[in-house]
Amino acid sequence: MKIKDLEFEKFIREDEIKAKISALAEMIDLDYNSKTPVFLPILNGSFMFGADLLKQVSIPCKVSFVKISSYVGTVSSGQIKTLIGLDESLFNQDIIIVEDIIDTGQTLQKIVTELKSLGTKSVEVISLLRKKTAREKGIAVKYLGFEIETEFVVGYGLDYDGLGRNLKDLYKTDSENIFNPDSSV
Secondary structure, eight states, X not given: OEETTEEEEEEEOHHHHHHHHXXXXXXXXXXXXXXXXXXXXXXXXXXXXXXXXXXXXXXXXXXXXXXXXXXXXXXXXXXXXXXXXXXXOOXXXXXXXXXXXXXXXXXXXHHHHHHHHTTOSEEEEEXXXXXXXXXXXXXXXXXXXXXXOSOOEEBTTBOBTTBSTTOSSEEEEOOSSSSOGGGOO
């Protein structure tokens, strides 16, 4: 499949994603059975993952959103910008950050730091994907879908210059050296 100038091949099928989400939701239900966490999906990429996850979570919960941006095409701009902030108090709340992918963890570390400064009770992370670079840096993710290497992926909410978010499966590029993994988010 081609998106703009890059060729992609199917990487993780929709049924594998759905099965993983179901298992993650069960873990969250157990861990938070006497709490009412606030799920905080990071837009735009986590919108599909967050929606499907929340349909599977059966405990009482709240949802709010944050939008962070640092990518231009396949390369991080190196600048993290909070485009849409929170409009409610998170003081003394249990927060679960919902991420689509953690590349280096730079974005995630900024978000966790900001949330802790607001007096949250706890902050945990659920991510559909975590790249090798984030694993090597020890970026903590309590609930994790899939570990991947350095692939550039699209589909299931992830995009390439705004395209591919609507794909049901995840696809990876078979092109080499399209971006510098040291500068990704």
